[in-house]
Amino acid sequence: MNVIARRTVRTVIGFVSVGVVAAALTGPVLASHVHVNATVPSDGTLGEMIRMPVALQAQDGAPLQGTTVVFYLHAVFAGVTGQAEIGRAVTDETGVATLVYRPRLAGHHELRMEYVTPGEGTVEEVSTAFDVSGGKQLYRPAARLDIPGINGGLLIAVLATVWSILLWVAFRFIAIARAGGEAMTPGQHKTG
Amino acid sequence: MVALNEWQERLEETALAPVRRTGPRFWALVAFLLAVIGWGAYAYSVQLRDGLIVTGMRDRISWGLYIATFVFFIGISHAGTLISAILRVSQARWRTPVTRLAEFITVVALICGASFVIIDLGRPDRVLNVFIYGRWQSPIIWDVLAITTYLTASVTYLFVPMIPDLALFRDRLSGKTSRWRSGLYRVLAIGWNGNVTQRRSLASAIGVLMILIVPIAVSVHTVVSWIFAMTLRVPWDSALFGAFFVAGAIFSGISILIIVMAILRRAYHLEKYVTEKHFVYLGYLMATFAAIMIYGNISELLVHGYKFAEGVEFHFRQLFLADFAPLFWFYLVGGLVGPIVIALLPATRNVRGMVAAAILVTLAMWIERYVIVVTGLRVPLMPYEPASYAPTWVEWSLLAAGLALFALLIAVFTKVFPIIAVWEVAEDHEATVGASGIARPAALETKN
Numbered sequence: 001m002n003v004i005a006r007r008t009v010r011t012v013i014g015f016v017s018v019g020v021v022a023a024a025l026t027g028p029v030l031a032s033h034v035h036v037n038a039t040v041p042s043d044g045t046l047g048e049m050i051r052m053p054v055a056l057q058a059q060d061g062a063p064l065q066g067t068t069v070v071f072y073l074h075a076v077f078a079g080v081t082g083q084a085e086i087g088r089a090v091t092d093e094t095g096v097a098t099l100v101y102r103p104r105l106a107g108h109h110e111l112r113m114e115y116v117t118p119g120e121g122t123v124e125e126v127s128t129a130f131d132v133s134g135g136k137q138l139y140r141p142a143a144r145l146d147i148p149g150i151n152g153g154l155l156i157a158v159l160a161t162v163w164s165i166l167l168w169v170a171f172r173f174i175a176i177a178r179a180g181g182e183a184m185t186p187g188q189h190k191t192g
Numbered sequence: 193m194v195a196l197n198e199w200q201e202r203l204e205e206t207a208l209a210p211v212r213r214t215g216p217r218f219w220a221l222v223a224f225l226l227a228v229i230g231w232g233a234y235a236y237s238v239q240l241r242d243g244l245i246v247t248g249m250r251d252r253i254s255w256g257l258y259i260a261t262f263v264f265f266i267g268i269s270h271a272g273t274l275i276s277a278i279l280r281v282s283q284a285r286w287r288t289p290v291t292r293l294a295e296f297i298t299v300v301a302l303i304c305g306a307s308f309v310i311i312d313l314g315r316p317d318r319v320l321n322v323f324i325y326g327r328w329q330s331p332i333i334w335d336v337l338a339i340t341t342y343l344t345a346s347v348t349y350l351f352v353p354m355i356p357d358l359a360l361f362r363d364r365l366s367g368k369t370s371r372w373r374s375g376l377y378r379v380l381a382i383g384w385n386g387n388v389t390q391r392r393s394l395a396s397a398i399g400v401l402m403i404l405i406v407p408i409a410v411s412v413h414t415v416v417s418w419i420f421a422m423t424l425r426v427p428w429d430s431a432l433f434g435a436f437f438v439a440g441a442i443f444s445g446i447s448i449l450i451i452v453m454a455i456l457r458r459a460y461h462l463e464k465y466v467t468e469k470h471f472v473y474l475g476y477l478m479a480t481f482a483a484i485m486i487y488g489n490i491s492e493l494l495v496h497g498y499k500f501a502e503g504v505e506f507h508f509r510q511l512f513l514a515d516f517a518p519l520f521w522f523y524l525v526g527g528l529v530g531p532i533v534i535a536l537l538p539a540t541r542n543v544r545g546m547v548a549a550a551i552l553v554t555l556a557m558w559i560e561r562y563v564i565v566v567t568g569l570r571v572p573l574m575p576y577e578p579a580s581y582a583p584t585w586v587e588w589s590l591l592a593a594g595l596a597l598f599a600l601l602i603a604v605f606t607k608v609f610p611i612i613a614v615w616e617v618a619e620d621h622e623a624t625v626g627a628s629g630i631a632r633p634a635a636l637e638t639k640n
Contacts, residue, residue: 151328152328152329155328155334155337159337159341162341162345162404162408163341165400165404166341166344166345166348166404168400169348169352169397169400169401170348172352172393172394172396172397173382173397175389175390175393176355176382176383176384176390176393176394177382177383178383179383179387179389179390179393180382180383180384180385180387180390181383
């Protein structure tokens with residue numbers, strides 16, 4: 001009786017374990033009711049706009065309208081690594097959500113798009129990557145006015161004048177020291 | 193003639209006395225100041241080990257006690273150059289006993305002030321980045337250049353008028369003091385014996401320096417103000433900041449000069465030379481600058497308050513009604529109105545009154561710098577809760593150490609160098625009593 005019971009328990013545990021593993025492996029697939037097609041260009045130029053369209057379709061091929069897609073870039077800033085949100089877009093009647101993004105850093109970028117499936121309410125994601133080339137200076141001052149003569153050269157000229165005068169004072173020290181040697185009188189003597 | 197020589201003899205003895213005699217009270221003071229500096233060094237080691245997280249500064253309020261103290265010290269550094277140079281240029285004779293102290297306060301305050309910038313950096317080695325990556329367009333670079341030039345000019349301006357007095361010390365202390373001290377006076381006196389050529393060179397050097405030092409000093413505090421005014425922060429958005437900072441610098445410089453004068457006058461029995469007249473005259477100057485500061489505050493607050501741009505309401509509320517109200521009202525009433533009242537009332541127009549006014553001004557001007565720095569950064573740039581800042585024990589310890597270093601350097605200076613400009617005081621005295629035909633004492637000449 002004990003042997004039969006033990007075998008029964010083992011068999012049940014075995015089936016449950018296999019079931020759990022199978023559910024774990026197939027879960028995301030089963031949960032995913034959305035077909036995603038991200039047509040992000042594989043490369044771009046620093047400072048120029050890149051269009052990032054993502055098409056979402058239901059399993060029957062119908063476009064998913066009104067779904068918000070959140071775009072994240074893998075980023076490293078001041079030694080901290082993480083996902084930086086770069087924007088959000090909502091799918092239109094054709095199921096396409098497009099983000100227009102201006103890359104500010106050259107190199108390889110990993111992009112992750114996240115959305116919530118309609119009905120199920122589960123968060124799904126899809127990843128892709130693109131390369132950005134170029135070394136353009138992106139910072140442009142809002143206003144710029146060049147007045148001839150007002151620049152770093154003027155600063156250097158002022159500094160040079162001040163330090164020249166201080167140098168002239170240093171030469172006075174030399175003059176004082178030299179005169180001390182020349183003008184000794186019998187009534188005075190060098191001490192110390 | 194005999195009376196005049198006796199008078200000068202007493203003057204020289206008074207100047208030499210601090211160097212000749214050092215009592216236990218001086219060493220006790222030095223020990224106390226060193227202990228405070230030692231505690232500050234420990235606090236700094238904690239900051240170096242753990243980083244700026246041990247301070248109250250964070251990403252939104254990234255300047256605090258250190259930068260406020262830096263601005264304060266740069267401000268009081270104007271004691272020497274501006275007060276001494278302006279009085280020298282205007283040939284105010286009463287200045288002579290106080291100029292040497294004022295000039296030394298300048299040099300010491302600049303050294304202490306500059307060290308607070310390095311403390312604020314957290315990583316002192318990063319000061320090199322200013323030179324490696326600095327840009328001419330940055331007010332930080334202008335500040336570094338201005339302070340470096342000012343320190344050099346101030347040391348020169350301290351040294352040049354001291355040459356005849358150093359020669360006096362060289363001759364009078366020969367064989368009566370330690371070898372290092374004798375050697376120091378011999379080197380620094382650069383062979384001075386008071387001949388005509390030397391006096392001509394000395395006069396031309398002082399003449400050039402006293403004019404040069406004024407625009408340099410003005411530029412220094414103007415540039416310090418630009419570090420704030422050229423940053424996009426509502427409370428710092430002012431074209432008046434440069435003039436306001438310079439006026440505040442002279443104001444606090446006078447106050448610290450009065451306090452140091454009072455302490456040294458009592459410690460070294462200088463009552464005969466540093467008289468009540470000097471305190472009252474400096475008190476008048478202080479009251480004048482208090483009035484200028486009041487005018488500057490009214491102009492600044494009224495213009496900002498009338499336009500009431502975004503962020504000004506928050507700023508005014510924190511200044512007048514909320515977090516910073518006690519400090520700001522003390523600054524306005526105690527630090528600006530108080531000294532004028534003290535200087536105007538005959539009952540308080542004396543040494544004690546002026547020292548009390550100077551203490552009020554010194555406290556108020558430190559508070560003003562603290563309020564400018566912290567409230568400026570506290571106004572939110574975006575709709576988030578305002579940040580808060582409270583200095584930690586590390587910051588207070590380093591502030592105490594900075595003040596102790598200031599006091600220590602002045603104390604040591606009085607034991608090594610002449611604290612009175614002997615030859616200038618003698619010339620002033622000669623001009624006063626020698627007008628009736630008494631022969632001129634050899635004030636600029638050294639004696640055996």
